[in-house]
Amino acid sequence: MENIREIPSHSTRLAQSHFRTLRLPSPFQPRIEALARTEDWYDWAGYKAPNSLWDSELEYFAIRSQAALFDISPMVKYRIEGPDAEACLNRITLRDVAKLKPGRVHYTAWCDDEGHVLDDGTLFRLGEQNFRLCCQERHLPWLLDSACGFDVRIEEETEAIAGLALQGPTSFAVLREAGFAGVEHLKVFDLADFLHQNGTVTICRTGFTGDLGYELFVETKLALSLWDRLWQAGEHRGLRAIGYQALNRARIEAGLIVANADFSTAGHALRADRVRMPDEIGLGFMVDAEKGHFNGRTAIIKARQNKTMHHVLVGLEIEGNIPAEHAIVYHRKKREVGLVSAAIWSPMAKRNIAIAGLSRPFGDTITDDLWVEIYAMRELKYERLMKRAKIVPRPFIKLDRRAANPPADF
Amino acid sequence: MFLGAYGERLAGASVAEQVAWKELRAQLVRYAGILKPMLSRRPPDLGGMSLAETSALGLTALSLKRLGKEDMRDFLRMLLMNVADVLDEQLEDDRLKGLLAFDAVLSSHLGPRSPTSLLGLYYRLTGELAGAPGAQIVPRGGMGQIAAAIASSAAKAGVIMRSNAIVNKIRIENGRATGIVLENAEEIPCGLIVSAIDPSTTFLDLVGPRELDTGFVRKVKNIRNQGNAAKLHLALDRPPEFLGVRAEDHRGRLVIAPSADHVERAFNPAKYGEFSTEPVMEITLPSLSDPSLAPDGACVLSAIIQYAPYRLKQGWDAGKPKFLKIIMDLLERYAPGIGARVRHAELLTPADIEARYRMPGGHWHHGELQADQMLMSRPVSGWSGYDTPVDGLFLCGAGSHPGGGISGAPGLNAARRILAARS
Numbered sequence A: 001m002e003n004i005r006e007i008p009s010h011s012t013r014l015a016q017s018h019f020r021t022l023r024l025p026s027p028f029q030p031r032i033e034a035l036a037r038t039e040d041w042y043d044w045a046g047y048k049a050p051n052s053l054w055d056s057e058l059e060y061f062a063i064r065s066q067a068a069l070f071d072i073s074p075m076v077k078y079r080i081e082g083p084d085a086e087a088c089l090n091r092i093t094l095r096d097v098a099k100l101k102p103g104r105v106h107y108t109a110w111c112d113d114e115g116h117v118l119d120d121g122t123l124f125r126l127g128e129q130n131f132r133l134c135c136q137e138r139h140l141p142w143l144l145d146s147a148c149g150f151d152v153r154i155e156e157e158t159e160a161i162a163g164l165a166l167q168g169p170t171s172f173a174v175l176r177e178a179g180f181a182g183v184e185h186l187k188v189f190d191l192a193d194f195l196h197q198n199g200t201v202t203i204c205r206t207g208f209t210g211d212l213g214y215e216l217f218v219e220t221k222l223a224l225s226l227w228d229r230l231w232q233a234g235e236h237r238g239l240r241a242i243g244y245q246a247l248n249r250a251r252i253e254a255g256l257i258v259a260n261a262d263f264s265t266a267g268h269a270l271r272a273d274r275v276r277m278p279d280e281i282g283l284g285f286m287v288d289a290e291k292g293h294f295n296g297r298t299a300i301i302k303a304r305q306n307k308t309m310h311h312v313l314v315g316l317e318i319e320g321n322i323p324a325e326h327a328i329v330y331h332r333k334k335r336e337v338g339l340v341s342a343a344i345w346s347p348m349a350k351r352n353i354a355i356a357g358l359s360r361p362f363g364d365t366i367t368d369d370l371w372v373e374i375y376a377m378r379e380l381k382y383e384r385l386m387k388r389a390k391i392v393p394r395p396f397i398k399l400d401r402r403a404a405n406p407p408a409d410f
Numbered sequence B: 001m002f003l004g005a006y007g008e009r010l011a012g013a014s015v016a017e018q019v020a021w022k023e024l025r026a027q028l029v030r031y032a033g034i035l036k037p038m039l040s041r042r043p044p045d046l047g048g049m050s051l052a053e054t055s056a057l058g059l060t061a062l063s064l065k066r067l068g069k070e071d072m073r074d075f076l077r078m079l080l081m082n083v084a085d086v087l088d089e090q091l092e093d094d095r096l097k098g099l100l101a102f103d104a105v106l107s108s109h110l111g112p113r114s115p116t117s118l119l120g121l122y123y124r125l126t127g128e129l130a131g132a133p134g135a136q137i138v139p140r141g142g143m144g145q146i147a148a149a150i151a152s153s154a155a156k157a158g159v160i161m162r163s164n165a166i167v168n169k170i171r172i173e174n175g176r177a178t179g180i181v182l183e184n185a186e187e188i189p190c191g192l193i194v195s196a197i198d199p200s201t202t203f204l205d206l207v208g209p210r211e212l213d214t215g216f217v218r219k220v221k222n223i224r225n226q227g228n229a230a231k232l233h234l235a236l237d238r239p240p241e242f243l244g245v246r247a248e249d250h251r252g253r254l255v256i257a258p259s260a261d262h263v264e265r266a267f268n269p270a271k272y273g274e275f276s277t278e279p280v281m282e283i284t285l286p287s288l289s290d291p292s293l294a295p296d297g298a299c300v301l302s303a304i305i306q307y308a309p310y311r312l313k314q315g316w317d318a319g320k321p322k323f324l325k326i327i328m329d330l331l332e333r334y335a336p337g338i339g340a341r342v343r344h345a346e347l348l349t350p351a352d353i354e355a356r357y358r359m360p361g362g363h364w365h366h367g368e369l370q371a372d373q374m375l376m377s378r379p380v381s382g383w384s385g386y387d388t389p390v391d392g393l394f395l396c397g398a399g400s401h402p403g404g405g406i407s408g409a410p411g412l413n414a415a416r417r418i419l420a421a422r423s
């Protein structure tokens, strides 16, 4: 196994060395490797990340009935600081950053000049003039070019900061047991700093599961000790490490989308018709046309006025129990109107659910008589199923414990 | 020596060379004629072209077809060639090639052997005076008279003009330009703003990046606009006498560019941020034709000198006296005794031109006029139609298609565009 490189937290402006190693180890790699029984890895932004660790089905149930630890270190992270940080982020992203108070997090997205979504992500306001932006894709040149005319410093800190998602009904109990006093005060989308050894860990009540959960960010050199602290505290609270497959099920139930899975980002799309405006992937609610200029504003407003948005993203409930992953969606079983981008049989909702991109007016004004065509491989033969699909609101599940205050203890 | 509109006749060369030049000139004028509609009209907007515009482009295609197969092939072959290769193919006389090479690269960061340098010559030939392609004049009373003439006819039309009014800011409200703020903080509300200020200043300083999309700002920041030409003004006791130039020919344009290789060698240092040690130059003595420009018997000399890169490695404070000495030594070789007649000398480097005329980079085209910054890529791709991402703000200066020079073309195009948008 490769060595874990020690990366000084302040010297890494650009994660430039990621190409030197085929798959970079995460700061938590020694702990994760030790738990990896399936040896089922995938590439997450250049990192060696687990798809599953022991049993993706059971890993999923750890999220829903115990607590699950998921390594989010490969997530691309930027630090944006300075007197104009708020103004600069307001110009880059869709939502009004002035409404984001210090100690709060919001989910947002950003677009190119044409109003096509470059990425979505979470914006953490660590202080009045201090932000962290987390996302899937790398954007440093775009962010730096967007900083022109603003008094702001932008640094990539992907390699300097390790991240963990701790999700599930006992997640609060794990943190309390680990000794993070005061964590009970965090409401959904709150964040605060807590002591860890000789440093701090930033804990946010956020997550990608629709469940009670937290995300923790720490300097890489404190990563392993943080893992150990949580692991120990979780011993009697069912804490399990999980891989992406389990998380993916949870996020589909929560109705959350993933860049380059449920939509193509503008930086990746090669074909002119693959790019999407916020309104076309369910992110129209983020667009704050009143807050002043931001990238893509003119294009988005024009497209709204001229009604030139051709797509819409919907939640589907599909009859039966066979997941309709990447199935084609039809109107009246005949006309092709879209594609399912993510689908599972939901153990929580006890429904066969899916996220799909449709071409308007289907999914917009025409919502009845939709069908999906599922090819189920059965002993080297495809069974072709035409199943009725109904548009339903996302999220597919709503868990009271997610937002309960105080969070449940165990 | 060139006579008439851009060398209609050639003197001082062999008979064979005269014939060769006549043929080459005819060919260049023919090809420039094809490009002309493109260079004078609005650049083709491949997306939203009106019928009239499409047919104008169609005309270009048609005139291409009319050329005949051989000629069309040659037109396309030569389009992006370097001027030195074209000249070497067809001419022998180094002096003639030097002159043509100089004209082709005038104002640009190109040497005669740089790809696409032939375009500069086409650009020159698409300009015309009274139907004579490539012809140029100096107006009586100097260039300033043009501005004065424009000012007086505008005043007659009821236009109120304000000079020495420095604009500090263009006000934007909800994506629309609503007014300007002057240096003295005075605000002038505007329904429409048409800016002849270069695109970089207009967008990066006056509008400001905050009101613009990142991709657009990126493009504007990438406009190459570093000038490479210096301007020399000399006030002389008496007219200079250039060796081998007849008295009456001193009224014309005198070019020091002994060969295409010489021009290329002059360019070499510019690539590395140094000025030419053997510069090339174009000299005029305007007071010979227009005595109003100098008191009795005296003479003014005006010269454009290349290459003088804007970003001089040693800095222009240190470099300027050295460069001036090089220029004066060179002039002394061609016009012995000129140095002793100088009463006053002024050398404007691109840095000086930038400061004096508020032209970032000191580039008189407000941005290099090269293939990648022409037509639909001028000033930046997607915005070559004089309109801008800001509603109510238009461009009309040298930074827009077709570029600088005292041609009025970008202004005329912009005015037409604005009027068309209104009706």
Ligand SMILES: Cc1cc2nc3c(=O)[nH]c(=O)nc-3n(C[C@H](O)[C@H](O)[C@H](O)COP(=O)(O)OP(=O)(O)OC[C@H]3O[C@@H](n4cnc5c(N)ncnc54)[C@H](O)[C@@H]3O)c2cc1C
Residues within 6 Å of the ligand: B165, B166, B167, B168, B196, B197, B198, B201, B229, B230, B231, B304, B353, B356, B357, B358, B359, B363, B364, B365, B396, B397, B398, B399, B403, B404, B405, B406, B407
């Ligand atoms: C040394 C030299 C020699 C040249 N020789 C010739 C020649 O012989 N023949 C020829 O045809 N062309 C020549 N040119 C080129 C020609 O002068 C330019 O291309 C032409 O002037 C461009 O016209 P314009 O109106 O677009 O821009 P400019 O002439 O640059 O006009 C822009 C105006 O905007 C003003 N401005 C800028 N910022 C502000 C502000 N913030 N507020 C208010 N005003 C502002 C500037 O002061 C300037 O007056 C020469 C240029 C130079 C530098």
